[in-house]
Amino acid sequence: MRIVDFRITRFQFLRDRVIGDSQVRADDVHVAALELIGERGDIGLGFVQSLFHPLPSEAELVRVFREEVWPGLEGQAAGALAHRVNRPRGGNVRRLSVPFEEALQQAVWDLFAKSLGMPLWKLLGGRRDHVRGYASGLDFHLPDDDFSALFETALSQGFTAFKIKVGHSDLDRDIHRLDLLRNVAGPDATMMIDANEAWSPKQTIANLEAMRRAGHDIFWVEDPVLRHDFEGLKLLRQTAGATLINSGEYLDVSGKRQLLQAGGADLLNVHGHVTDVMRIGWLAAEFGVPITLGNSFLEIGVNMAVALPEVEWVEYSYQNFDHLVETPFAIRDGNIHASRAPGHGLVLSEDARRDWRRPEILDKAELGEAPRQIYLG
Missing domain, CATH: 3.30.390.10 (Enolase-like, N-terminal domain)
Known part of the structure; x- marks a missing residue:
């Protein structure tokens, strides 16, 4: 056409x-x-x-x-x-x-x-029509009451995995927010954190240990250090125990390739550029590194998520865009479902x-x- x-x-x-x-x-x-x-x-x-x-x-x-x-x-x-x-x-x-x-x-x-x-997901080779979502609050500036209310909403929608923003100058505040999340989501919830490059590698190690001592097992930490600190990210993979290192959000395709070659990611974070995501997804598969789909506009990324191998997570962040389209992607039991209509599914x-x-x-x-x-x- x-x-x-x-x-x-x-x-x-x-x-x-x-x-x-x-x-x-x-x-x-x-x-x-x-x-x-x-x-x-x-x-x-x-x-x-x-x-x-x-x-x-x-x-x-x-x-x-x-x-x-x-x-x-x-x-x-x-x-x-x-x-x-x-x-x-x-x-x-x-x-x-x-x-x-x-x-x-x-x-x-x-x-x-x-x-x-x-x-689109079928055109890209997808054989499933949904993927597990995690609720992401983009919550750093919210008061505690609003923070808790947001994740209560997520829990009511069936989400069992939750990511919060950390990197406050006072680590006790980050731990306090984890306490609030645990109070809302319960002891079995999967908890992720995103520091947005706020820490150094040694800070990250110390902060993760402090969170563990406070009773919080962190499933992954996202972008804890500077995006091009490949050696620091590799060090964290070796020292963070069971906590996974999710990195690559801020890098272009070439940067993501360098990150993979340097061994700086347990999980590779990609976004909404369809062609770029598929190309880097194929490369990540060769390295045996799973992909996570970060924020994409109105979750268009679900199309790539269901088409790429080993993608287990798509980010959902309550970005308040739903009114712009006729029908947003469906969320049921914490899963985000791709559309069966021709195209990517948004009109x-x-x-x-x-x-x-x-x-x-x-x-x-x-x-x-x-x-x-x-x-x-």
């Missing part, structure tokens, strides 16, 4: 809570929907995100896309684009002016799968386009109330 047109819809709204970790915080959303339109009228959908700053106006997004991206898409077959391998050389090794890259991969693969009448909601479209940049004070997804105390 050849691509004949495109459409971009800009959204801006408040979150229903402050999200963040030991390094960042955010309480609003800047996102745009990219729709690639095929010659038969099918639509491939992808999402552009900016975590910290508003995206340009809708007109500017369209201008940049038409100038920098559209010449390489117009008239091209979606399947050919999905499989194309480019060799970056010289001046073409640069990012786009607006971060369209992930949205392009999502939209192209969505359109390709629709052209074949197949769910932009026309109600959202009508009610939440923001063509121009608005000040935060102009955004009104946030759409509600979860209850916080």
Whole structure:
């Protein structure tokens, strides 16, 4: 199916809570929907995100896309684009002016799968339609009551595995949050932590030991040290006991390859770039390193998770995006289920386009109330 047109819809709204970790915080959303339109009228959908700053106006997004991206898409077959391998050389090794890259991969693969009448996960080789999820709070800045309420919601949805943000300057605060989680989830819950590079290797070893002494067995620690400290990550794999080292979130495909070669990951963290995830997934399989799917927009990553070998976990973070699509992926008994519809399974909601479209940049004070997804105390 050849691509004949495109459409971009800009959204801006408040979150229903402050999200963040030991390094960042955010309480609003800047996102745009990219729709690639095929010659038969099918639509491939992808999402552009900016975590910290508003995206340009809708007109500017369209201008940049038409100038920098559209010449390489117009008239091209979606399947050919999905499989194309480019060799970056010289001046073409640069990012786009607006971060369209992930949205392009999502939209192209969505359109390709629709052209074949197949769910994306089946096109990618999947033989199962669901994968176990873990509830991730992005909770570093939440008050204790809201922290507990969020994970009570997760427990009620059948989740049995939970990840919290750590890396506070006072380790007692991190341990206190683990205590709160244990009170909510019970003694049999699987507990993960994410330090977002807050620690050194020696700090990580000491902190994990302090958590064990406090009664908390940590299933994995995510990104405890600097992303390129491959020697430190390898050391942690050798000294962290039963706790697994989940790393690679902040690295591109080349960086993930170097991480695997250095032996710095028990689990490799990947995200929502369909082509990139599949390529690094194949490489990780050769190294015998399981993949975990971190946050991807509205859990699009479940398509890759069910297609790759040895993927046991997909992150679910209550990001408050559900109102943007007609039907989010189903969550039952703590499992995230892929869609059986052709494509990746997400369709932009026309109600959202009508009610939440923001063509121009608005000040935060102009955004009104946030759409509600979860209850916080």
